[in-house]
Amino acid sequence: MTMLELERVVKHYHAGGEPVRAVDGVSLGVEAGEMVALHGPSGSGKTTLLLLIAALLAPEEGSIRFDGRELSRMSENEACDYLHRDVGFVYQNPQLMPRVSALENASMKLLVGGLGTRAAKARTLPWLRRVGLEQTLERTPEQLSGGERQRVAIARALAGEPRLILADEPTGNLDSARGGEIVELLASVAHEHDAAVLLVTHDLEAASIADRRFTLRDGRLTECPLAAETKSQSVPHPHSVTARG
Helix, strand or coil: CEEEEEEEEEEEEEECCEEEEEEEEEEEEEECCEEEEEECCCCCCHHHHHHHHCCCCCCCEEEEEECCEEHHHCCHHHHHHHHHHHEEEECCCCCCCCCCCHHHHHHHHHHHCCCCHHHHHHHHHHHHHHCCCCCCCCCCHHHCCHHHHHHHHHHHHHHCCCCEEEEECCCCCCCHHHHHHHHHHHHHHHHHHCCEEEEECCCHHHHCCCCEEEEEECCEEEECHHHHHHHHHHCCCCCCCEEEC
């Protein structure tokens, strides 16, 4: 089932009087149970594309549908519900509350959603363990390394078991070994929980773990056929994704 569909999506900016084609006619379909990687140079439009999919930006042209629902037709409350309930967003820079424990920070989205403290922490603990933070549950962001803070943010995004995971350079603050583990975790979440994962990364090795890989350059999306062919040979998967720039 195609969970996320983008059709001829356009988002342009103006910088210094010049137009910037951040997203320029992107069409993309991502299936439930599939992880898709996007890579490209800085400023190529990758983060803008994630913000559009999260309904935090509105496209100038084209349509974005999640589970058949057009995002542009959602009311403000519906868009907030979509972002809170269906989307797990891992931002490039962890946004953690200061002087609050790692466990509380990772539980925050569930707490804001109305889940009781004990239940929220119980649901969050397994995800903190999966990202390797079982020894740092009571440490605050001030006591954590940059990589540990990033892993808290990843656990927070996964704790609600979202149907769509948007990960913006989630391994940027991690060493290569830990980064590989995190990307493998995102892939397993997609396959085990039938979630759709869109991974933005500059790391080609991390991108190779995905079911499909695409390059975004100057706002245009193109598939990497060698990566797709290699992946299809090594890890057969029943789902597919299509894209055209």
